[in-house]
Amino acid sequence: MSVYKRYFRVTKGPMVEEIDRLQDLMTVAAVHAEQVAQQVGGDFQTWQSSGGFAGFKFKTAPCQKTFRLLKKHGLWVPRKNTPEGKAVWAAINQVPLPAPADSALKLVDLTPNFPALFHGSKWYAPTLWGFGKPVSVWFVSVPWLDVDPAELEAYKAEREARTRRDGNLDHLCWEVPAGWEEVKHWQVEKESEEINASAKAA
Numbered sequence: 001m002s003v004y005k006r007y008f009r010v011t012k013g014p015m016v017e018e019i020d021r022l023q024d025l026m027t028v029a030a031v032h033a034e035q036v037a038q039q040v041g042g043d044f045q046t047w048q049s050s051g052g053f054a055g056f057k058f059k060t061a062p063c064q065k066t067f068r069l070l071k072k073h074g075l076w077v078p079r080k081n082t083p084e085g086k087a088v089w090a091a092i093n094q095v096p097l098p099a100p101a102d103s104a105l106k107l108v109d110l111t112p113n114f115p116a117l118f119h120g121s122k123w124y125a126p127t128l129w130g131f132g133k134p135v136s137v138w139f140v141s142v143p144w145l146d147v148d149p150a151e152l153e154a155y156k157a158e159r160e161a162r163t164r165r166d167g168n169l170d171h172l173c174w175e176v177p178a179g180w181e182e183v184k185h186w187q188v189e190k191e192s193e194e195i196n197a198s199a200k201a202a
Contacts, residue, residue: 003119005141007188009181016136018104023132025098032095040066040088044095045075049113051100053092102128108177110142116171117143131195139188140180147172 010016033044042056055075056067066084067076078092079085102112105128110116115123130138145168152172158164159173176182 003117003122003124003143003145005185006144007183007185008140008142008176009183009188009191010130010138010140010179011136013177013179014107015104015177016138018107019101019128019138020133020136022098022101022104025096026101029096029098033097036088036091036095039091042076046097048100051097051103053095053097101132104128105140109174110140115167117145117168119145119168131192135195137191137195139183139192142174143171145172 033046037044037056040056040062042058042062045054045057046052047054055070055073055077056062057074058076061069062076063084065082066078066088068079069076078088080089100112105112105126110126112126112128114125116126117124124143126143127141128138147169152169155164155166155169156173159170
């Protein structure tokens with residue numbers, strides 16, 4: 001028994017509405033972030049997983065009184081103990097950074113960047129990618145394991161009785177939301193290529 005991925009195509013519903021809202025916020029945030037970037041002369045970077053401020057990238061090392069280097073990530077962040085650094089932090093805190101688009105998965109009981117299934121020494125999480133407005137086509141991959149339906153039903157009863165908890169089986173109790181179309185991986189790739197080709201030709 002091994003983990004595989006189920007793929008879904010989503011074009012409407014609460015998740016898509018939330019993605020649209022977050023992307024509108026991201027557009028506004030990008031304008032503010034660019035203003036801060038121009039002030040300091042670097043590139044404003046955010047964490048992919050959380051959407052929060054990660055640091056700046058500079059072509060040459062910036063003023064050491066204002067910034068310090070995070071060697072692990074190769075990014076510079078303002079110092080919190082100097083007037084110069086505090087001034088940059090004040091500007092950063094004015095940037096209305098929203099959560100990343102994949103946080104919308106939480107509306108359908110899926111959590112991005114968080115283990116949904118454990119198998120062997122690895123963990124697997126759901127992912128979201130796709131195309132925003134005006135296309136509004138999104139794809140979701142959900143890690144999955146095949147188990148005996150009778151086993152799953154028995155587990156649901158045990159969970160209801162609070163006599164057993166199993167993270168993998170909890171995930172396998174997830175139900176596909178209304179309006180989601182289950183598709184094959186090749187269909188996802190084909191439609192993605194078609195949308196990208198259409199965008200380049202426009």
